[in-house]
Amino acid sequence: MSTPASEVEARAAIVAAMRRLDATGLNRGASGNLSLRFGEAMLITPSAVAPADLTPDLVARVDLADPDGVWEGPRRPSTEWRFHRDILAARPDVNAVVHTHSPYATVLAIARRPIPAVHYMIAGFGGPSIRCSGYATFGTEDLSREALAALDGRNGCLLANHGAITVAPTLARALWLAVELETLAFQYHQALAIGDPVILSDVEITQAAAKFADYGAK
Numbered sequence: 001m002s003t004p005a006s007e008v009e010a011r012a013a014i015v016a017a018m019r020r021l022d023a024t025g026l027n028r029g030a031s032g033n034l035s036l037r038f039g040e041a042m043l044i045t046p047s048a049v050a051p052a053d054l055t056p057d058l059v060a061r062v063d064l065a066d067p068d069g070v071w072e073g074p075r076r077p078s079t080e081w082r083f084h085r086d087i088l089a090a091r092p093d094v095n096a097v098v099h100t101h102s103p104y105a106t107v108l109a110i111a112r113r114p115i116p117a118v119h120y121m122i123a124g125f126g127g128p129s130i131r132c133s134g135y136a137t138f139g140t141e142d143l144s145r146e147a148l149a150a151l152d153g154r155n156g157c158l159l160a161n162h163g164a165i166t167v168a169p170t171l172a173r174a175l176w177l178a179v180e181l182e183t184l185a186f187q188y189h190q191a192l193a194i195g196d197p198v199i200l201s202d203v204e205i206t207q208a209a210a211k212f213a214d215y216g217a218k
Contacts, residue, residue, distance in 0.1 A: 010038050011056035022051040026102040033078035036171055037088050037095040044084055046075035064089055079139040083147045094167040096174040104185035105164040112160050117200040118188050121180055123208035126154045135160035156181045
């Protein structure tokens, strides 16, 4: 899934990505949302539309510089448009934002447990942990601030009592990270059920991180 060259391709890529998230169980029903930077705007999934019913023309367009989230399209953008816009505005390295309610990541978010370095794959997220944000009501500026703080220096985070976010330069990479985050959440959950997981050191994660520039989806 390369970087879309046109808005038509970008809208089609968003529809395909949402259907993939649904098919893999990372989202269910109309939960979750994603956005893609396109020029000075973002294209974002509409509110309360199930992936099976999503079509490219329903994807909303929001000006990244507009503080009020003025949008274009037949349907309102996702209720989470604020954190999508604020992440894209604050992170020039990010072009795609994926938000899921994937089962194990959400379980840990409900428990407000960050994911420590239980597996070297965590290095793909930019540090030795995947943080859990503080809680804030969905769709609010408070949640946006919490998400930005949890994502500082990271490519993914948990949202307390809510779900998860992954970010990347491309949609393909953000989707790959969403799968990896849910996998790490599952592994950590299972390890906790056995007993005390052994946590890798910062040095070991730094060594793994050096190999991640060319690893995984681009």
